[in-house]
Amino acid sequence: MVALGAVAMVTLVLALAVGRPEPLPAALGLIAAAYVVLLVLDNPPLDGRAVVFGAVLITIGELSYLSVELRGSTPAEPGVVARRVGWIAMTGLGALGAGGVLLALADGLHTGGVAAEAIGVAAALGAVGLLVIAVRSTVRSTQGDA
C-alpha cells in the first residue's frame, strides 16, 4: 500500500513537473488503488474515511488538471484562475456532502440483507447508465456539428 502510494505521488509530481496531463489518470488511479488495498487489509464494516478520501481525490484531480492547463500559452485575465480555484473548492465540498449522504444511506442499509444488496446494485447500474447516457448525448451532438 505504501509502495502504491509512493508510486502515485511520484507520478503525480512528475506530471505536474513536466506539465503534461497524460500521467495524471495513472496517478489518480494509483491513489485509489492504494485506498482499495487499505480497505481490503483493514476490512472495516463501513469506512467513514471514504467520504473524505473521495472529496480529496477529486480535488487533487481538479487542481492537477488546472495546474497543467495553466502551463498553456494562453494568459487569462485576472480573476479567471481565482474563480476556477473557488469552483474546485465548491466541488470538493459538494463531494463531501454527497459522500456523507451516501455514507449515511449505506450505514442505514448495512444490515438490510438482500434488499440492501439490490439497492446497491441498482445504484451502481444507475450510475453507469447515467454515464452512458451522458456520453451518448455528447457523441450525438458532436456528430450533429460535424
Place this chain on the structure above:
Amino acid sequence: MTPFASPRLVPYVGLAALGLFAALALRRAELVIVATPFVLLVAAGLLGERRPAVHALLSVDHDRAVEGDEIKAVLDVRAESAVDLLEVHLVVPRGLELVDGDNPTGVHLGAGEERTLTLGLRCTRWGSITIGDIRLRARGRIGMLVWESRIPRPRRLRVYPRAELLQRLVAPLDTQPASGDLAARLRADGLEFADTRAFVAGDRVRSVNWRASARRGQLIVNERHPDRNADVVLFLDSFAEARDGQASDGTLERAVRAAATLAGRYLARRDRVGLVTFGGILRWLEPGAGIVQRYRLIDALLETGVEFSYAWKDVSVIPARTLPPRALVIAVTPLLDERSVLALLDLRARGYDLAVVEVSPEDLVAPGVGTDALAHRLWLLQRAALRARFEAAGVAVARWSDAAPLAAEIEGVRAFRRRARLSRR
C-alpha cells in the same frame, strides 16, 4: 461551435467506472462513495453545460500602411450565455508581428457581456495581407467539454514597401515629346542654356543675346534645351529569389522596395513609368504618369511573388506597348535566372537604353568549407563574368547589397553611363 472532450473527461469516466465495478466485485460501499463525485461531475459537465453562443468582430484602424508602421486590430467578442473562459486567438499572418497585447488571451464573459481586445501589430513586410482568422475556444464552469470555432472576418491590408534613400536618378539617353523636368538633348524653347548661334529669320527677339551680339557685331541668339519627360520601364525579375531563412529579407523584398522607390521618384519628376514583372507569371503595366499611376504601380508590385516555372520566356512575350521606343529600361534583378539574363541582353541588342540594379544574393549565401567554399568562389566568378558581359554591352550594373545604400549604387550607374557615352562618341 464544435465540442471536444477535455483531457479530464475520459480519465474521470474511467475512474468512476473502475470504482463502481470494484465496489461490486469487492462488495465495498466505500468505493461507491469514492466514485460518486466523479460520476456527478462528469454527468453535470455533459448534461448541464450548453453550447456557448459567442460572436466576434474584427476591425483594423488602417487598410493601408507602410513597412514598419504599427496598426491596431480591435477584436470585439460578445457572449449570449456565460462563458467561464473564452480563449481568443487572432491568427497573425506573415508580414505582421505582434507588438502589443496578448494573443491568444483568455477572458471571462457573463451572459450578454461584450469585451474589446486591442492588439498592436507591426507591418514587417510589404504585400497584400489578409488578416481576420479568429479562433475561439470556450470552456464552461465544469469544463468537461471545450467548444471551439473558427470565425473568418477577413480584412485586406495593403502594406506598401518603405522607400530607399535615393538622391539622384539614372538619366535616360532619350526624352519624349511631352514636357517634364528633364533637360532634353535637342535644342528648342526651354529654360536650360545650350549654345549661341547667328540670328536667322524667324528667330524671336527675346532670344537675342545682346551682349554677345555687341561683342561680335552681329545678332546672336541663345539656344536652349527644352524640358521634356522620359519613359521609364521598371523590369522586375521574379523568376527566382535568394533568401536566408524566413525571418530576414530575401532579394525579392529588396527588389520590390527598390522598384517602388524608383517608380515614386521618376513619377515625381513627371516621367511616365511602366512596369514589367518578368517571371513565372508575366505582369505588366503600360507607362503612365501621375499619382494614379503611382498607386497602380505599387498595387501591382504588391502582387509580386516568385512563381516557379519551367516555361522558357523571352522578351517577345512582353506586349509591345509596354516597352515604348526610346524608353529607359531599369532592370531590378538578382541575376539568378538565365531566362531573365538573356531577356535583358536581348532588350539591349534591340537598342533599348538599359540599366541593371542587381539585388545581390551574394551576402545571403555562406561560403562553406572545403568543396563548398570552392563552389562558392566559382559562383562568384561566374557572377562577375556575367556583370562584365553586361558592361561590355554598354549596360551599367549597380550591385546593390546590404553593405551600401541604393543611392550609392545608382551613383555608380550614373558614372558608368557618363563614361560609356563618352566612349561611344
